[in-house]
Amino acid sequence: MDWGRAKNVLIYAFLLLNLVLGYQLWNDLEEQADSNLDYTSLEGSTQMIMDDKGIKVLAKIPNETPELPKISYRFVDGRQGGKITELPEPVDSKLIWTPKELQNALKSSLPDIANYSYDEVAGSEGMFVLHPLVEGQWPLFNIDLVLYYSNQKIISYMREDIEISSVSDEKEQRVLSASKALGNLIENYLPEGSVVKEIQLGYYGQVFDSDAHLPVTPAWRFMLESGKEYYVQGISGDVISPNTEKSKE
Known part of the structure; x- marks a missing residue:
């Protein structure tokens, strides 16, 4: 047996293995960084409550706080649900x-x-x-x-076809940050063991069987792994849980 050649093969094999393991470690760390919540956007007291209640956040916290108007909409042909x-x-x-x-x-x-x-x-x-x-x-x-x-x-x-209109006498207002909205939920509303899997900014308002224009406001939506959802109004900060049809202020 050519021990010199075998030694070189072993060295190259170990180098290749180290490269593969190093890449895997780097990839795992990158995925972990992408999936972990940036806790620095939450207050320290909120982080402590989050740990005490066993709450997990699997969604990235958006950092945008755009200025958005209040709007209204109406059902074009009446509500046909x-x-x-x-x-x-x-x-x-x-x-x-x-x-x-x-x-x-x-x-x-x-x-x-x-x-x-x-x-x-x-x-x-x-x-x-x-x-x-x-x-x-x-x-x-x-x-x-x-x-x-x-x-x-x-x-x-x-x-159901709708027509969206702006509220002419309302100025655009900067929305509440997602981190503040989430902090309020963690401290006051989310049950123990909750897992937040999605955070998104949009519009939300009550739905009525009416031909009139219905007002809606910017809101952060927080979806839990359990299927429950919470909306935090982007201007007032009021919290709504449609699953229980209860508004919490």
Whole structure:
């Protein structure tokens, strides 16, 4: 046996192994950094309460605090809730969509699909959920476009057409930061063991069966792993939990 050559092979094998392990360690650390909450955005007292209550946050805390107006909307044809329309041609579906893929798949059947935002966490078995966009960017959470699928085909949809208007006498106001809204939830509202899996800024307001314009305001939505959701109004800081239909101020 050529021991010199065998020694070189072993050295190269160990170097390669170290490179692979080093890359894996770097990749794991990067993923951990991406998935961990930036606790520096929360007050120390909030972090302590979070630890005491066993609350976890798996979502990144957004840092934007844009100036947004209050708006209103009305149902174009009155509230029709529950009217399902069959698609002319079933569309191939899959379990996970990117917004662009969803738009491309449905633009022939729903030409205005680009005006809606795909809500990955709000869907359930047999249905995808989207929301109309305010100013092309912020989802109006309490209005849904529901896509129904079966046997890997999107076969029908349900939506209520609305008309969005700005409130002319209201000035744009800077929204409350997501970290402050989350801190309030952690300290006062979230039950022990809660896991926050999604944080998103949009618009939210009560839905009434009315032909009048209904006011909505900017709001942070916090989705829990349990399926419960909380909305923190972006201007007043009031907290709403639609699951219990209770507003907490």
